[in-house]
Each structure stands twice: as structure tokens, then as C-alpha cells.
Amino acid sequence: MHPDWTRRERPLRLERRLAFPDYEATRRFLEQAGALSEQEGVYPDISFGRTYVNITLHADDNATELSDEQRRFVDALDAFQPTDTNEAHP
Amino acid sequence: MHPDWTRRERPLRLERRLAFPDYEATRRFLEQAGALSEQEGVYPDISFGRTYVNITLHADDNATELSDEQRRFVDALDAFQPTDTNEAHP
Numbered sequence A, B: 001m002h003p004d005w006t007r008r009e010r011p012l013r014l015e016r017r018l019a020f021p022d023y024e025a026t027r028r029f030l031e032q033a034g035a036l037s038e039q040e041g042v043y044p045d046i047s048f049g050r051t052y053v054n055i056t057l058h059a060d061d062n063a064t065e066l067s068d069e070q071r072r073f074v075d076a077l078d079a080f081q082p083t084d085t086n087e088a089h090p
Helices: A023-040 A068-078 B023-040 B068-078
Strands: A006-008 A013-019 A045-048 A052-058 B006-008 B013-019 B045-048 B052-058
Touching: A023 A045, A023 A052, A023 A068, A023 B023, A052 A068, B023 B045, B023 B052, B023 B068, B052 B068
Parallel strands: none
Antiparallel strands: A006 A013, A013 A052, A045 A052, A045 B045, B006 B013, B013 B052, B045 B052
């Protein structure tokens, strides 16, 4: 899992903030994430502005771990080209 | 302006929450809003999940009113088909 994910408790969730060079890159990422959500049936809470995206993925109620679908979603999201995330523009 | 917009002070901003029947409708609205942002150069802070979208449009620093672009953005956003928003599914 990408080191930028933060695990928080009560309620159990994963959080990650991504920065982008411009709105076009932000939008491209959001479209990829949207397609992934539909494909995996996993719908994180997402907030965004022109050059940032915050993702919060809540574990299922009373779960003590993320589900397989949620883990798969996180892995797939991490695999999006680095140029779409802040690695390319620290 | 649609009655669902709420004007808040300190800092001056407009807020609106929209509910959708499913993720497909949520995504279609987000794509329309994204295209509008690029067209008008207006980038609200947006948060969303599977069936909701929250929009916060901040006035420019020290502004006492929204700019013309921001007003145009709000009007255009309100004009999206009602079936994309909670009017059709109260």
C-alpha cells in the first residue's frame, strides 16, 4: 500500500491526500477513480479542489479490517500513473 | 439562484448539497460540473460519495460579493437537468 495512506481508528478508515499540477490532472485522476469505484463497487468519500484530492475509505460497520474489495480498490488506485499524483511534482 | 444554495459569511461562501439516486447520476453531475469548472475557470471545493455531492464556492479573498464568473458558474450549475439532482427523487 502506498506510504501516503494513513490508517485511522474509531471509525476504522484509510485516508490519503494527493496533489496535482493542474485541474486537468486532477480531473483525469477523478475519472479513473470513478471508473474504479463502479468496477469494484467501492465508494470512498472524496473531496477535491483544483489541484488536490482527499480520499477517505471507511471500513464496513463493525469491521476490524478492510474488505478484500476495499484492499483491491486501494491497490488499483495506487497503480495509477505516478505523473497523476504528487510524486512527479513534490 | 436555486433555493438549495446557502450563503455563509466569514469567509463568504455559497454551499449546496445535492442527492442522487445512484452513483451513475452522481458521476454524470460531477462530469458536467468538471467541464463547467474548466470552461469558467471557477473551481469550487467539492466532496462526494456514492449518492451525494457537497459544493462550497468561496468568494475571492476580501471580496464582499461573488464574482461574475462565480455567479455564472452557479447559474449554469443550477441549469443541469433536474433529473440529475434530488428534485426528481425527494
